[in-house]
Amino acid sequence: LSDDDEAASVIWSASFDGPGEGVSGLAHLASIKFLTLRLVPSDHGLLSPRVRVEMLQQAFDACDSLLETTRQIWKKSMIHVMPWLRPEVMTSEAKYETESIVKETEGSMVMGDETLDSSKQSRFDAAAFYEAIKPSKMDAMLEDDITDLLPELRPYQRRAAYWMLKRERGDPITLGNKEDSQFISPLSISVGFLDSASKMFFNPFSGNISLAPECFAPRILGGILADEMGLGKTVELLACIFSHRKPAEDEISTFDGSPVTDDCKTGLKRLKRERVECICGAVTESRKYKGVWVQCDMCDAWQHADCVGYSPKGKAKKAGQDVDKKVSQKKSKKDAVKFVDREGEYICQMCSELVQVTASPISTGATLIVCPAPILHQWHSEITRHTRLGSLVTCIYEGARSASLSEEPMIDISELLNADIVLTTYDVLKEDLTHDHDRHVGDRHCLRFQKRYPVIPTPLTRIFWWRICLDEAQMVESNAAAATEMALRLYTKHRWCITGTPIQRKLDDLFGLLRFLKANPFDVSRWWTEVIRDPYERRDAKAMEFTHKFFKQVMWRSSKVHVADELQIPPQEECVSWLKFSAIEEHFYSRQHETCVSYAREVIETLKR
Template identity: 30%
Template sequence: MRETYILIDEKSCALKAEVSVIMSGNSRIDELYSYVKKNHDARKIKDESKEDEEQLDDMLKRLDSSLIVKLREYQQDAVKWMLRRELASPSKPSSHFESFVFDGSNVIYPKGGILADEMGLGKTVEVLACILSHPYPEDSKALPLEDSSLQVEQPDNVGVSRKTDTLAKRMAEKVKGLGKKRKSSELKEESTEDAATKKKKFGINSEKYASLRALYAQHTSSITCPVSVPCDNSGLRCFCDRNPANDELISCDMCHASQHIVCVGSPSTEEEYVCPWCWTKKTPVRSKSTLIVSPNTISSQWIDEINRHVKSSSLKVLFYEGVKGRKYIQPKDLAAYDIVITSYQVLSVELSYVTVEEESTRKLRHAKKYHTPVSPFTCVNWWRLCLDEAQMVEGSTTRTAAMACHLHSVHKWAVTGTPIQKTIGDLYGLIKFLGIEPFTNQANWFRLLDDEDACFRFLAPVLWRSIKKDVFDQIGVPPQTVLSHWLRFSPVEGYFYQRIHTECADLFKQRITKLINPELVKIKDIDRSRLSKILMPLLKLRQACTHPQVIRGKYLKFKHTMTMEELMSDMVTKAKVDLTNALRAVVSSLNGLAGINWIDFDYSATIECYRSILQIAKDYEHVVKIDTLQMIHTLHNLAEVLENHGAGVPHTIRDDTLKEEARALEEDYLKKTEEQVNLARAHSVKLTRMVDEIADGRPLGYSSWWEDLLGGLRDDGELLSRITTYLDDNKVPGQISLSQRMRNLPATLRIIAIWLADTDVAREDAMKYLAKLHATPKEDLSSAAINCHLTKQRKNQRKQNSKKVCQLCMSGNNLKKYEALIFAIIEENEVDEELFDSKAEVAVNDRNKKLLSELKDVDFYTVKKEGNWKPSPQEGVIRILASYVKTKRLCDDWIQDSTKHLLLLEAVRKEFKSLRAEWQKISNLVAAKDEISMAKLRLRLPTEYELGEGSSTSARKKQLEVVNVLHPHEIPFHMMLLEGELKSGQLNLKRTAGILMYLKNLQENGNTENEPCPVCQEKLDEKWSVLRCGHCLCFDCIPTLLMMGSLGEVECPMCRLRTPKGEVSYVVANSRGDEEIKNHKLVGSFSTKVEAVTMQLLKLRSSDPDVKVIIFSTWEKVLDVISEALKANSISFRRLAKNGLTQFKNGPVTALLIPLSQGSKGLNIIEATHVFLVEPILNPADELQAVGRVHRIGQTKPTFVHRFIIHNTVEEKMAISVDPDSWSDGNVNLAELFNLFKMETAQKPAPVPQVIAD
């Protein structure tokens, strides 16, 4: 296999290749395969007898009349080996029925083994040849059931979840050649022995149960054959829930329970009939069938392969879809097929139906409506069991492996091109499936693995493997070339990746530091759940290399695939937010320093700090603005210090307008909230007018229709039942249901009347207090609120002494009462915070003190009332009354009044929402006035009263709660702290401002050509470089600065901000790169990798319109993004789901998008000639499976594998720094993983920078 490395410049896909040959693989695995091959070659030469060879040749001659294709030499060798394994027995030893000594005992190999030919060598044909060469013997008595070497091991603690709503279903049947429904008479009836003589290994209890059942049936039943009777519920035991009168029943000969004929699939009433549950108690029926289990994606492919390679009418085939419908396939029917094909998904589901309902299960009060179906799979002793892509059962604890252990068969085969995914230990699942004792015990298996020589000798007889390089001259498949496309991020993607890289590196470091000696810990030694968390940052970083939207949790606001322009816009927005935060931190530090200098009477330094803020505001006004409250603080205090202590300080023109500017900012700040109050008030007035129009001067009771109804009825049980049912179904959590109080109609009438009256009063009070808020000056409201709830918010506690509640709180309390009446409010248990005050604690006993102290640090005792805007239970009762009136058509006036009444109640609820919003806006306005007052405060020394001279402890406590007070001894510390914060803040401000300039420069790259280079003053026409600060330099000047830079950094000649050499970006305006692909115009703006994949597809299609490409990715989201790019560029594609594979093979479809986990195994897609691996694949076995989809027998064209790797990212690190074998074995330690997060920030100086096309 040739490997071609291709450097593709960003967004240009220019191919510049150099060819080299690579070889990789796990050395120990290769040694095993080599040992197996030498072992088989030696036995073929040395131990083969002429008699055995003639017998095998005779068996292969049968293929001439049934198999269309002619087996190649290596395929004939494989089939002969399979036949030897099936024909061998302990009574007839042969060279391939081996004995292996372990712990002093001989290990007997079963009939079967592991067929592990490399992908694309025709394992399917080899299996079909084995089936045709060695069919089930006509004389069934020649092979008693006990001859099977399989001892079924019941897996321990297998979780069986029965779903009683899952029923049996008739499976779709595909019969080779005939294409018609098979009649029951075609089934060859098997001779059935008595259940007492054919003992199933279920244990003594089950045997006794079966014997008693048989004895009971013998003495109580006079019926000797199945009887069809009209449908009757008595004795019915079926897994459906229907009982139509015209359905016929059939009675079981063993238990005499009845089932619907249509449900159990009984072909005829003339045959002996056994129900599905009794089948599980019988000895499994002998079968001539070969059961083939394959991944769901390739199950139908087996049908196609049989049609292609097997002559017509040679085999009868059933495609089994599982016990999940309303019909059941009898085990005898299954046994009559030559081949039964199913999927691992079906096999996993069948595990739920392998157990039968026993009489000892919990008794139910009523008979079951329908019974759980049982799987017929375990009732058949299959002639041959083949697991295709058998690596699916590697894990011995999976549901698939558990179900495989339940199946009975004479011969067992594990068919896989990659039997070993990571280490030789992966074979344990297959060894357990084959049932080779004592190595089904994992402890014995591990002991065997420790002895490499013994392990190889044990595996050699049961494993067969041919590889392409050894039989390449026989298969006639053209060579496969691997092309590695090395890409570079665009500047915006590079910036995004750097941000994600920093986040992920910090998170990864944080997680591994919790482990002891992480440099010694290997990933194979970490449990799966913890390893998943540790590797999550690496996963996010790998996803960031493909597209920002692929990262889980990123950019969920974009319903569509995000373009790079949208990414750029989002990055600019985030950079503005970062710059605003950095500016706020600098201004806060300067304001703090000004306050401290004022305390020290250094007024000139105070004025300098405030003027520095004004200068910063001017410098950045074209980008972001300083926070309004911070600006008010600066202007107000600067005006005050100039007015009182400005003598000797140089005067500026702006000094005369400082107060006016501050006043204008205050008015503008309040104006926004006042406008919101006015809008909310107008909306409330509109809804109130609507309520008044509907009420027409009436109260909320509207009329007496509900009173007349409830008062006029006499013990109407139907109405009362509907009311109580509604109240119980809609019970409000935390409250007692009204159904306990509405036990009769008079009680209901009383409760509704009281509720309507209370609601009327609450509505009037709420509106009255809101009107008072509007009439009271906002300054008075603010002053009262400061002494009430606003002060509490700042202290985060209640005052111990009770004071008069402000108007705003009173209005809010009335609204809460009103809300509790018209909505369903969830009230939680209230624990008063005052209970935790010292005085309250003294009042309680010691036991309560202990409980309270335990609760102090718990968060669940907070007071909370939650509403969900659902109508109150009382309104729900009124709705039921209105519905009752309409249903019974009691009175037309009642119907009209009830309709208007409901409209009125709904309008009232809408009005309340507006009233609540209006109150909230007023509260915001009051808070805004308080915020302005607070913003003007500056740092100061405590007053004498606050110092607590001669005062109580409470006064000193109050002084500690004032946040803007500093004691003299605290001043030096805070001065040093603020100066340090100012320096770091200024550096951060420059950095964030540079990033914003940088991103905006990239966003406006087309307009940069008119700007001159700041060094040589030449215009930036087509090519320029961009530093991290956002300044641009021409290509003639940047090499000099690169060579002059020290410590791997470049200093900007404009702002002196240093940029790591690796982060200098180079842009070529309006260029797609290489001439070879300039004609392939790309539609849309996607990520670098997605564009490279799309561009490569366009290039391939231009040279070959009928080209077919398979695109593999680890993540579905990547395929979603690629599909959007393909749509935009009119490239036809299909997904693997539904009929996508068939349409890709047979139709004019260019690309097939397949998730690596679903489609990399077993598929035969020789119609395609190109395979795209969107990201590096860590598991070499998965990569081999993926590329093997096209490079296999039947392929007549050269094939190509394209790898897409982003330069200078974690992908490149993983491709170069980490050995694939180490990944496979799990020998990568956490220190090596952390090295993947280290970015190269320095580059060697170069006279000419590398160009990245834009």
């Protein structure tokens, strides 16, 4: 300031008192003009000013969604700056919006009356997890009697069936304090601006920001039925099938074999390569064949006219063949084989089937049940035993591969569409993945040897199922499994995972089930890991409470201990019978006992080293 009190300029030099990562992040965001620093006079004027951090519009323009999974440097800087500037929004309570009182003591964390000692809780406790999400006996139950279901439902089965109906009818998953919460709090924290009623939304796990909230609460039209083995999950599923059929007003499309349209052809990618590929298995020209050849206009494959039912005069030898009348003949180099080049258009059987596959899936009211191969016929017998005769039409799908290797005709897709329940196995899903390759990639893999027979597309991906149920669903927990990939390609409205052992060893076993259920956003590996799995394994009380609340709504788990009074099991009788060994049996038993004891001691000594 000059002597005549005329302001010239003021230069301030100061240092920030904050964490190193926070200060460097603030400098980085200011350098790329995502935020700016502004001096604000305090009560003492400019002698003791305040520094105000203002977010710029450019920062919000750089982020399209709070659920973006891309990792960028500016987002990392935002994660470092926010705990320094607004530490209250980065606490576990703010992230998970929980109301329980958490007390921290030396060496342990207390949530309610339960003490979580880190030294004793290093391993995941599945029993404690099941106990935290167990349903209440006060929950509503299915009141209607199902005449087509022969067994009388026990109370816990009626509660499970009612819960399944609620899930299929779209009851929202509530994760915040309010039941009408529209977005998941851990991924969208509200941050209010100073001196303004407006606010922004911040994802503390990725650094994404937005001026508008995003409604991405999971509406899972299905769930995980995880009752303990022996409690009758099959009967509970049948009760759900009988109680919630596809509405009659929704017309079910039928497969009528309609001709291929131009709109469908444009979406199909086929490698145009002139070759011999007939449905009879021929892959080379042969002088033994004296008939006419016809070429597909989509893939340029030559086929025997006799095999495909094509007539040189433009008339089909078999009903259903699409042919034109104008043809011209070509000869091979040796003038031994006649070829047909049509001025119109001819589509081979393979391309025709692929075009049908690329079309929109056909809607049906059928329930697809996928189970391990050894219990396929057990499922069929259980359905027959527990339902009134003729109440359900059941069909077994053995796969496209078995149809291509068998002389029997492939199962008609109309049989699958008109069935109430379609049974298949995980092995079939795995095999059908190769038959579904053409629809997704556009053509076949190059093999070492020429393929003698065309690949038959699977009908499973051509149908929009009303309900898909994965029995022993832990088999899809491996993310790289072919059965998992095929299961994720299936179209359906309701998705169910049925398993008595959803957790094999750790919490991460549930991620594969959430992927199949499409439980957005937790079917994305990053959000599952950072929001649920890692905080849960760190014994974060708020994260554990949030996880329990989430799975209590998407998973139903009753144990025999909890429903023992509703099982109506007759009292157990114990009968002890003593057997006397003969001399030979006693000698053999002693030798086996000594061998086992010796082996056990060796193992124990190895572990001590």
